[in-house]
Amino acid sequence: MDGKDGDVEVSSPLSEHKSDDEAEGGEYEDEGKSEINFAVLDGLDQSQTALQPTYQIRPPLSEKFKPMSAKEVIHNVLFDQLSTKVYDAKEVPKWCQEIADIIRDKVKELRFKRYKYIVNVVLGEHRGAGVKIGTRCIWDAEADSYAYDNFLNETIFCVATVYAVYYY
Numbered sequence: 113m114d115g116k117d118g119d120v121e122v123s124s125p126l127s128e129h130k131s132d133d134e135a136e137g138g139e140y141e142d143e144g145k146s147e148i149n150f151a152v153l154d155g156l157d158q159s160q161t162a163l164q165p166t167y168q169i170r171p172p173l174s175e176k177f178k179p180m181s182a183k184e185v186i187h188n189v190l191f192d193q194l195s196t197k198v199y200d201a202k203e204v205p206k207w208c209q210e211i212a213d214i215i216r217d218k219v220k221e222l223r224f225k226r227y228k229y230i231v232n233v234v235l236g237e238h239r240g241a242g243v244k245i246g247t248r249c250i251w252d253a254e255a256d257s258y259a260y261d262n263f264l265n266e267t268i269f270c271v272a273t274v275y276a277v278y279y280y
Contacts, residue, residue, distance in 0.1 A: 177276035182259035190263035199267040210232045230275040238269045
């Protein structure tokens with residue numbers, strides 16, 4: 113390597129192998145183009161490299177969905193909407209829709225960036241029997257999350273779940 117003023121000559125295996133035309137015709141024409149000036153790359157400062165676009169598939173810790181914040185919202189909405197109500201089978205579909213819409217809007221107000229929400233509300237008559245609710249999700253466990261809470265009074269049981277899915 114013979115360099116002048118910090119220039120480094122780089123040779124590639126391709127420049128050593130010449131075709132028959134190049135061997136007969138003389139020198140390899142692109143040999144001078146293989147020199148790289150690293151001084152130009154050293155002159156870049158951090159502000160120029162920070163402006164380059166990045167693709168992020170995980171939310172930063174400060175922007176991740178916080179299930180405890182959402183659980184508090186769910187708890188407050190369920191208590192506000194159902195504490196004074198008595199079970200009425202004809203009104204339940206309307207109540208479920210209203211509760212789901214209110215929860216979705218209030219969770220959106222928490223401003224978790226790039227999340228999509230799915231709200232599921234199960235409401236039924238409380239007659240003393242037990243209820244088990246299960247769910248399965250195929251998602252990215254590092255970015256996606258969920259929150260849930262339940263409500264119970266003399267005539268109503270309700271379980272509300274918010275699924276927060278990170279939008280890539």
